Amino acid sequence: MKRHAVFLRGNLRTWNYIKNDIIKFFDVYHEQPDWYVCFWNSDTSTIAEIKNDFKNSNLKFLKFETDHNYQRFDSRILEGAHTRGPDKKIAEFLGIFSKVVYPYWRLAYLDQILSMAKRKYEIENNINYQSVVFARPDISYSTTSDLEDYVRCINELHSMEITNTKSSNLRMGKFSEGCKYDNYVSPDTLLVTGNIASDIFSTRFIDIDFTDGSLTRLMNWDVHQLISMIKTKYQLFELADTEPNYRVSLLLDIIRPDNLSMDEWNSMSKKSKYELCVSLGIDPYDYNLTIK
């Protein structure tokens, strides 16, 4: 039987409300996958509680990462550009953008940790995962496929393929600011990858561009475009010739506190969000509403 892995990472957010659904979905449709889990340290849950959540699943790796560890890299992420830039003004310009793409690099950092844990396990046990799913703890997953079809599609995934990421070529100006300038974008909510594609994608934190001072990478502030640039650079495209151009039909729904819609959540003040999170047992840090 082919083995599959799930990378679950990010801020815990509404994990406690949907954790059973997330675990159950992947355990069933990805045939008892190995779980690699890395969350930002938060009061929403603890290591012991997370272990208990996965007590009936194959949890291979679990870590709570701290801001302190990540921040060692943050000021240096553009080191190459800063030292090689033609003048100080460009260096300062790039420094500002490095803060804007903060969420992208934070997630890339967690993926790097999980990727190393996964490859270590693969080497020690002489296995190759057929697929790796990159999932978030605040998203509810579902599918319209029947189980047999879904499993067949996952098992046929090519090693250099990323599926289920519709690379939009749309004028999504209201959704993504960067689309006004370069409209090739990929979602950051879910990726289903073949085994080599997963290694390439998950090591983007130390990808080869930085020391070359690639301006298109460094100046880009849109998370969705940065992800699509990895896909295009390494040609990790959907290889299925099926309609609607997906191997698997994997649907997702971002679950916000109190099940609020995106518009409702965005219209709230920071203070209201903070109070709502506290009342629901969600650490406001998960939504960047407080600094630890």
Place this chain on the structure above:
Amino acid sequence: MLELKTIHDGKPINIFQIYNTEDLYTKLSEISLKIENRMLSKPYIWTNSVAPKVLIMWGEMQGGLHDRIFDLTKDYRGDEVLLDVYNTTWIAGHPRAITKWAGTVFKLKDVEPARSLQHPIDDIARLIWWTNRLNLKVHVL
């Protein structure tokens, strides 16, 4: 067994020596993890273009070749590697490029080059093809 040594006589280069080549690809993957661990523990060193380069050896090397490899690779950027095409016993380059190459070559057996590239298909052809597939710049010696 893997052995890491660093030449310090004014020409810093990190050398990984692989003694048992029975499972070369797995060893290369282990080296990639070691480099990545080093990157994450000492970020300042490895994010800079002038980071010491990495040489991975899995065969005998002629005396004096270390110096030559250092001179050739010292200005390599993050996506450049130097391959030995005659004996296929080593690869050198920027640590970012090396870790990208060595970290995925473990699974190379799962990926076949296009049919037009398969004649003749030997180890070095596959390695060069894979290096190109990863968008690395390949220099040969």
